[in-house]
Amino acid sequence: MGLNCSDVCDNSRYGINCMKKCGHCLNDLPCNKQTGFCESGCNPGYTTTNCKEKCPVGYFGDSCKNKCSANCLHTTVCDHVDGACYHGCKKGFKGNRCQEEDRLSVGTIAGIAGGCGGGFVLLVLVIVIIWLVRRKKKQQGFAEVKMSTITSSKDDETAK
Template identity: 35%
Template sequence: MYGCKQNWTGTQCNVCDSDHYGSLCSVSCSNRHCDQTNGISRCDKITGRCDTGCEPGWTGPDCTKKCPNGRYGKGCKTSCASRHCLENSPCDHLTGEFVVGCDRGYETPDCTTKSGYGDVSLHLTGTAPVVLSIMLLLITWLASDLSPYAESR
């Protein structure tokens, strides 16, 4: 007995194995983004369809396509357009978070909640808070008596 070619199984080697699908059994089921919250999603041997739907941020019958621009979340049903994003930047297809942050007066992560600070609020994302903290520490140190650059008193 010789066995089946790679990715094939069955008595006549004419069925995709449990991790592949497609006409030539060449597409891997493990590359999909199926919703696994209620257990493992089965892989349809022909279409690759996820029987439990897609994880948030993914779409298509086999859950291999990101949500289209301007959409995010479960079933790509939530729109980024109705939120208050800084510089109209795109939102993350998984979480809806904006890369650059929110307009003044709105809070991260989704820029829908008013901050209560009006136009004076400052929303820093990414490495900006760390850089700002380091700069403030450096300025404080330079102005202190411990700094070699401080004026003699």
């Protein structure tokens, strides 16, 4: 109440001479003008009867009932209002609260890279085999030409 309890405090204040500030009352409703008590409860992320204290570390939301995700990088630290993980997610998880599986995690990317590397090695192997087969056929062709040249030379000598 205001001076001499004659003036009514505005909606964000309470107590003698309206010196105290209301807490985080649900839906920003005014607190009790004498006690500061939030009669309808607290906004998410706040607790106690006057809604001035944040949820304890590791909890968040309505009445601080929700625990921070075990998938947060530091499981005891999340936003007291919405539960968002301050320091990010453990490997394999994503999203504000780290509750979604990250299908493209580092292990998956490594697997894809390994598969691509294996495919590259296989391609090189196929090219080398093709090159060797062609080389062998070319050598056989030269051997046949050489044999036919030798045979024709012998035929020419016998014809003389």
